[in-house]
Amino acid sequence: MLRYTIRRILWAIPTIFGISIVAFLVTTLIPEPPALSVAEQRAALERDPAAYDAYVESRRLRALDVPTFVNPTPRDVRTVVADCVDHLAKDDESAPVAAHELARTGAAAFPYLLPTLDRLDPAARRRVAMALLPVAVRMGQAEDPRVKDPDTAPTFWSQFWEDRSLEFTQPAVRRSVVRLVHGGTEGRERDLVEVDTFVLPELMAALRDPKTDSSGLARLSSVASHVSGHSVTVPEAMTPEAGRRIRGEWAEWWTTHRDDYVALDGGERILATLADTRYGRWLLGAASGRLGTSARDGEPIGRKLAVAAPITLSLALAAMLLSFALAVPAGVLSARRRGQPVDLALAAALFVLYSLPSYFFAEVLAHAFRNAELGARAVLATLTMTVGAVATLSRFQRASMLDVLGQDYVRTARAKGVREARVLVFHALRNAIVPTVTLAGVQLPVLFGVAIVVEEVFELPGMGYETMRAVETHDAPYLVMTVLLVSLATTLSLLASDVAYGFLDPRIRERLLSRREEVA
Amino acid sequence: MSARASVHPPSIRPPSLRAPPVGAPRPRGRPGSLRFALRSLRKQRLPAACALLMAMLALVAIFAEELASSRPIACRFHGEVHLLANVTHPHALAGVDEPRFEAERQPGDWAIWPLVACGPEQACRGSTEARPPLVSLSSPLGTDARGRDVFARLVYGTRSALGVALLAVAAFVLLGAVLGAVAGFFGGPFDFFVARVIETLSAFPVPLLALVVQALVPHPGLFSLLAVIAGLRWTEVARLVRAEVLAVSPLDYVTAARALGATPWRVLYKHVLPMTMTPVVVAAVLGLGQIVLLESALDFLRVGLPSSVPTWGETLSESRDHFGAWWLLLLPGALVFVAVMATNALGEALRDALDPRAAA
Numbered sequence: 001m002l003r004y005t006i007r008r009i010l011w012a013i014p015t016i017f018g019i020s021i022v023a024f025l026v027t028t029l030i031p032e033p034p035a036l037s038v039a040e041q042r043a044a045l046e047r048d049p050a051a052y053d054a055y056v057e058s059r060r061l062r063a064l065d066v067p068t069f070v071n072p073t074p075r076d077v078r079t080v081v082a083d084c085v086d087h088l089a090k091d092d093e094s095a096p097v098a099a100h101e102l103a104r105t106g107a108a109a110f111p112y113l114l115p116t117l118d119r120l121d122p123a124a125r126r127r128v129a130m131a132l133l134p135v136a137v138r139m140g141q142a143e144d145p146r147v148k149d150p151d152t153a154p155t156f157w158s159q160f161w162e163d164r165s166l167e168f169t170q171p172a173v174r175r176s177v178v179r180l181v182h183g184g185t186e187g188r189e190r191d192l193v194e195v196d197t198f199v200l201p202e203l204m205a206a207l208r209d210p211k212t213d214s215s216g217l218a219r220l221s222s223v224a225s226h227v228s229g230h231s232v233t234v235p236e237a238m239t240p241e242a243g244r245r246i247r248g249e250w251a252e253w254w255t256t257h258r259d260d261y262v263a264l265d266g267g268e269r270i271l272a273t274l275a276d277t278r279y280g281r282w283l284l285g286a287a288s289g290r291l292g293t294s295a296r297d298g299e300p301i302g303r304k305l306a307v308a309a310p311i312t313l314s315l316a317l318a319a320m321l322l323s324f325a326l327a328v329p330a331g332v333l334s335a336r337r338r339g340q341p342v343d344l345a346l347a348a349a350l351f352v353l354y355s356l357p358s359y360f361f362a363e364v365l366a367h368a369f370r371n372a373e374l375g376a377r378a379v380l381a382t383l384t385m386t387v388g389a390v391a392t393l394s395r396f397q398r399a400s401m402l403d404v405l406g407q408d409y410v411r412t413a414r415a416k417g418v419r420e421a422r423v424l425v426f427h428a429l430r431n432a433i434v435p436t437v438t439l440a441g442v443q444l445p446v447l448f449g450v451a452i453v454v455e456e457v458f459e460l461p462g463m464g465y466e467t468m469r470a471v472e473t474h475d476a477p478y479l480v481m482t483v484l485l486v487s488l489a490t491t492l493s494l495l496a497s498d499v500a501y502g503f504l505d506p507r508i509r510e511r512l513l514s515r516r517e518e519v520a
Numbered sequence: 521m522s523a524r525a526s527v528h529p530p531s532i533r534p535p536s537l538r539a540p541p542v543g544a545p546r547p548r549g550r551p552g553s554l555r556f557a558l559r560s561l562r563k564q565r566l567p568a569a570c571a572l573l574m575a576m577l578a579l580v581a582i583f584a585e586e587l588a589s590s591r592p593i594a595c596r597f598h599g600e601v602h603l604l605a606n607v608t609h610p611h612a613l614a615g616v617d618e619p620r621f622e623a624e625r626q627p628g629d630w631a632i633w634p635l636v637a638c639g640p641e642q643a644c645r646g647s648t649e650a651r652p653p654l655v656s657l658s659s660p661l662g663t664d665a666r667g668r669d670v671f672a673r674l675v676y677g678t679r680s681a682l683g684v685a686l687l688a689v690a691a692f693v694l695l696g697a698v699l700g701a702v703a704g705f706f707g708g709p710f711d712f713f714v715a716r717v718i719e720t721l722s723a724f725p726v727p728l729l730a731l732v733v734q735a736l737v738p739h740p741g742l743f744s745l746l747a748v749i750a751g752l753r754w755t756e757v758a759r760l761v762r763a764e765v766l767a768v769s770p771l772d773y774v775t776a777a778r779a780l781g782a783t784p785w786r787v788l789y790k791h792v793l794p795m796t797m798t799p800v801v802v803a804a805v806l807g808l809g810q811i812v813l814l815e816s817a818l819d820f821l822r823v824g825l826p827s828s829v830p831t832w833g834e835t836l837s838e839s840r841d842h843f844g845a846w847w848l849l850l851l852p853g854a855l856v857f858v859a860v861m862a863t864n865a866l867g868e869a870l871r872d873a874l875d876p877r878a879a880a
Contacts, residue, residue, distance in 0.1 A: 011719075018720030026729070031738045128737035145576040355861035357813055359820050363836065370843055449727040453817060457840075467728070471735040471823055487723040494723070 004502050004509040009391055012495050019491060021287070023484040024279050030476045039092045045100055052100070052228075060256055062185065063278040071280075074262040074272035080105055081112045087129060099131035106135045106227060107196030107263040110168055114161035117154060129153035138227065139196050146342045168198055180223070181216040192223045199227065200261045204254045205249055214238035221246050228257070252290070256281075258393035286484065291478040296470060301481050303352060304466060312455065313379065316447040319385035320440060327390045331397025335405060346394075349375035354391035358384055358450045362457040377458040384454050389443055397436045404432040434504045441497025445490040557798075557873035559833040567869035577859060581679040588672035590617045590639035595631035597621065606634055619660075636660065636669055640830040641677040643667030652843045662706040662847045664838045674852060676830040681859065684745065684825070685811040691750035693804050696757025701796065703758070704765030705788045714762075718755040726752050727814060741826050745818070749811060759805055764796035802871045809863030816856045832856050 036055065038043060045052045066075075071081065071223050080101065087098035102109060117125055129150070136147045141160075146152035166172065176191045177199065192199045203224050206212055212220070218234045224232045232249045232358065233244050264272050274280050291301040330350070334343040362384045369380060371416065405428055413418075413427045452464035459465065463482065470478040502509045561567045586593060589606035591613055596602075602610050616624070618637040637661065638644035642657055643666055653670070661671040674827040703714035730748045735739040768793060769776065777791045778784075818824030819833025827834065832852040839848035 014716045015719045015723065017721055022720060022724065024735065029733060029736045059524065315688060345803065351860070351864070355809070355857060355864050357817065357856050357860065359833075360836065360849075360856060361815050363820075363839065363849055365851070367839070367843060367846070367849060402781060445723075445725045450723045452727060452731065456821065467731065468821065471731055471821075474735055476736055479735060483724065483729060483732055486725060486728060490725070491721045 001503065001509065002175060004513060005499050007513065008495060012491055014502050015491055016488065019487045020283055020484065021279070023480055024282050026483060026491065027282065027480050028068070028278075028474060029128065030474075032062065035059070035064070038097070041097050042093065045097055049100065053104070063281045066277050066281070068278045071273050071277045074259070074264060074269060074276040076259045076269075076272075077108050077261055078112050078263045080260065081109045085113065085116070085120070085124075085130075088127045091119055091124075091127060091371050095127070099127070102128070102131045102238055103134040104229070105197065105260055106138065106169070107198040108200065110161065110167075110198065112263070114157055114165075117158060117161075122154075125154040126150045129157050132157060134227045135196060138184035140190065141194075160287060167195055170202065170235070173199050173202045177206050177220075180219055181206055181212055184215070184219040189219065189223060193226060197227050200224065200254075200452055201258075204250060204258075207250050207292075214240070214243045217243050217246055221250065224250060228253075230257075255284075281468060286481070291481050293358070294470070294478045296473045296475040296478070301478050304478065305463070305481070305485070308461060308463045308466045311460060312448070312451050312464060315381055315451060315454070315462060316444065319389060319447060320380065320443060323386045323393055324436075324440075326386070327393035327465075328397055328429075328433060330390075330394040331436070332401055332424060332432075334394070335398045335401035336400065336424060350391045350394055352413045353387050354395075356387060358388050359453040359457065361387055362454050366457050372458075374460075378460060380462055381454045381458045382449075384457075385450050386448055388450060392443070392446075393436060393439060396439055397432070400435045401428060401432040404428045434501070438497040438501040441493040441500075445486065448486055527632035550607055557870060561869055561873050564869065570866045573858065573862045574866065577678055577862075578682060580675055581682045584675045584679050584709065586634055587675045588636040588638060588640065588669065589634045590637065590642065592621070592631035592633050592637075595621070596629050597631070598624075598626060614817045634758060636671045638669035638672045640668065640672040641828070644669040644672075650842050650848065653847050653851075661851060662845075664835060664848055665842050665845070668859070670847060670851060670878060673830040673835050674832065674855060677832040677835060677852065678855070680825060680829055680831045681812050681815060681856075683817045685808045687742075688746050688749040688753070688811045688815075689804050689807045692753040693757050693800060696754035696759075697751060697761050697793070697796075697800060697821075698756030699754065699763050700720070700761030701764050701788060701793055705792060711762075714758065716794055718758055721755045724752060727817060728786065730814065730818055731821065731823055734818065740823070745815070745824060749814065753807065753811075756807075760799045760803055761796045764799060765792055768792050791820075798874050802867055802874065805863055805870060806867035808836070809860040809867070812856065812859050812863070816852075 020415075027357055040054070041411060056065075084098035084102040084105075088102075102113075113128070117128065120128065121186060133147060133153070136142050136144075141147060144156060146156040173192075173195055176188065176195075181186045192203070202348050203220055207220050207224070208219065215238065218238060221232050221234050221420075230253050232246055259276065275284060289302070291305075291474060293300050294304060330346055334346045334516070336341045362381070365380045365384060369376065372380065401417060410428055414422045418427070448464070451462060452467055455461075455462045455464035456468050463486075467479065467482055469475075470482070498508075531769050561571075580587065585606040591605040591609060592602070593606050594601075594603050595605060595613075596615060597616065600612060602608075602613060618633060621629075621631060644663055649663070649667060650665045651659065651663045653660060659669045659671060661669070661674065663669055664673065666822060699714055703711040726749065729752060730745065733744055733748045737744045765788075774787060774791055777787050782790070815824055816831065816833035816836070819831040820837045822834070822837060824833060825831055832855055835848055835852040836856075839845050842848060
């Protein structure tokens with residue numbers, strides 16, 4: 001039994017992976033604004049640097065800056081530096097953009113940039129050094145007159161690195177961060193500002209650290225905002241809730257921006273070729289529970305689903321129970337009276353129900369009982385969902401009951417003189433109900449499909465109703481998450497019903513364990 | 521083909537590798553069995569009636585212009601004779617509907633009008649309100665909330681419903697048969713891959729994904745609808761075909777064909793594939809009804825075909841805004857119901873005729 005269960009679960013893994021790929025592909029259907037050309041980027045940067053930053057940021061948040069599935073050259077601080085220096089040295093069309101980017105990367109680039117400064121030719125050196133001017137301003141080094149003069153700036157930075165490179169080491173920065181957490185003075189804050197973005201990895205570690213108290217959080221957050229240019233509002237009076245929010249906002253920012261400030265090496269780089277892609281980022285985000293926010297009203301999708309899902313699930317559950325309560329007796333009865341008028345009448349009635357479009361049925365009910373209360377509408381919705389399911393289930397129950405009634409042990413029981421009702425219920429139905437019950441797992445996704453229509457017609461604010469509102473507003477994040485969750489639920493319910501079936505029927509277990517290539 | 525290049529011809533491959541497991545159903549397909557089934561169905565009353573019903577719907581779809589159009593089938597207007605103006609929409613008759621024709625009529629002009637002289641798109645005779653059926657002779661089934669003739673919309677809706685269903689079924693049957701057959705026949709990693717894809721795609725509820733795709737693609741319409749339906753529904757056919765191919769492949773006559781030197785593709789196409797077609801026919805007939813149902817449900821939710829296309833579901837959804845307009849609810853609903861029920865009955869009768877065990 002354990003082997004069967006484990007193997008069945010292992011089988012589900014590629015399926016779940018495939019589901020994530022399909023759901024991701026749905027997100028790529030949405031038309032995205034095309035990337036700006038180099039000339040346009042340059043024009044945008046000259047017009048308004050803040051607007052240009054917003055453009056870069058928005059592309060990054062939607063993961064449009066990376067390839068879809070494989071990223072052969074994942075971006076990190078080293079590649080950014082190499083790229084920018086290359087453009088500045090050649091002084092080509094994208095040199096201004098590169099200078100802007102270098103300034104944004106800041107001191108995190110120094111260990112990879114300043115030691116190599118001497119290798120450039122003098123003109124290129126001057127351009128790179130001048131690109132660092134905004135960094136110097138941020139670090140509070142701008143009083144030095146040399147930094148503003150193209151002729152002296154390269155020497156300034158070379159000397160800066162000679163004097164200060166010891167400060168650009170992880171242990172030194174960590175010490176400063178710890179000091180700042182314990183108590184803020186202007187000097188301690190300046191220590192950190194002076195190493196600029198190089199401090200970010202340690203700063204983020206301290207922000208994540210649960211031992212950091214709320215006043216420490218506020219100080220860390222203010223330094224982080226200063227060096228990164230990403231502002232997180234810190235209220236005057238810190239509450240635990242505000243602390244959580246600040247931690248969360250920085251964690252989210254860091255997951256998308258870490259690669260700008262940290263060099264990847266070895267395994268991390270290999271991992272990043274897969275993780276730093278549109279699919280990778282999307283999957284990691286969804287897997288870590290960050291379902292995103294609805295494009296319609298900015299509300300977190302998780303919170304929306306938490307309100308809507310119980311309504312749909314209770315409708316589905318009620319419909320399922322009701323349809324079992326109706327379908328099992330109907331199936332048993334028509335199997336017992338096979339070929340007799342009762343069977344034929346039931347078959348005809350069920351066939352009609354089976355072919356009845358559920359939205360039509362729902363609409364007819366809605367017309368018949370207009371202005372119904374919420375409770376009454378829920379009952380009508382359940383009824384509609386039952387109609388389709390009852391037909392499928394009872395036909396299935398009839399077939400499986402017929403199968404069992406033909407077995408020798410049932411004949412034996414009758415021959416022994418067991419009463420007919422007892423034979424039917426205790427001998428036959430006990431076995432014949434197993435396949436029907438496991439059908440519940442398969443019925444769940446079908447019921448969800450019906451729920452969309454039914455909730456729309458009866459205006460019940462469940463998942464289906466919300467889906468329709470999202471369809472109207474083209475709310476892609478919400479729709480994709482719904483697709484992902486519903487299909488995962490389908491896979492899991494199939495898994496559960498297979499395991500349950502295997503638990504109840506050893507023949508199924510043997511079949512799965514003996515044939516490898518056969519798909520159910 | 522690696523098999524052809526190898527030392528052992530494919531015929532020597534031991535059939536036991538592909539032998540179906542003990543207890544698997546024996547292959548059902550026999551040459552001519554489909555014809556046999558059809559012949560036996562012709563004697564039964566219900567399937568024959570259903571087939572007749574579907575044929576009538578198909579005729580309505582094909583000859584929609586002769587049943588309802590704002591242009592005459594043939595006419596002489598201002599001294600010029602136009603034939604089949606309802607189909608060709610000649611420039612000379614632009615904007616000329618029945619009232620205008622009568623108003624501008626000159627001596628010697630004549631016209632043969634369709635059954636209902638209204639097209640599905642425009643309001644009929646300038647009326648802009650919902651009128652119940654049988655009130656006026658010119659629109660026997662009434663008009664919808666925008667004054668459009670319900671009869672015309674249902675007639676052209678038949679064309680949309682059957683057209684989408686036929687195209688979608690053709691697409692997914694073709695896709696499923698090819699992928700299922702190749703996967704089952706050649707086995708190996710491709711088979712494993714197809715099996716996983718089938719499992720993955722089966723986890724998506726078709727209505728939900730169709731809804732989402734229609735909401736998100738830049739130009740939702742017939743093509744995206746067909747792509748979603750075919751992209752998800754082929755798995756069912758592929759499963760059937762694959763199972764049949766696995767059951768048929770180890771049989772002696774297939775081995776004999778290989779021994780005679782037939783290439784694997786020829787064996788598959790000539791000897792194995794024909795045996796798998798009977799369950800596919802049943803799946804296709806049942807699929808027709810299911811897709812009519814799905815498409816009309818999507819149109820009902822107004823995310824199916826573009827709103828300019830007349831469909832049953834669209835007419836039904838009009839009834840939501842007009843609670844008294846029962847004809848907008850019941851007439852298209854009855855049409856969907858009848859079409860779905862007829863294909864279901866036909867498909868199931870066909871299945872029972874093909875597979876005696878299922879007729880229990």
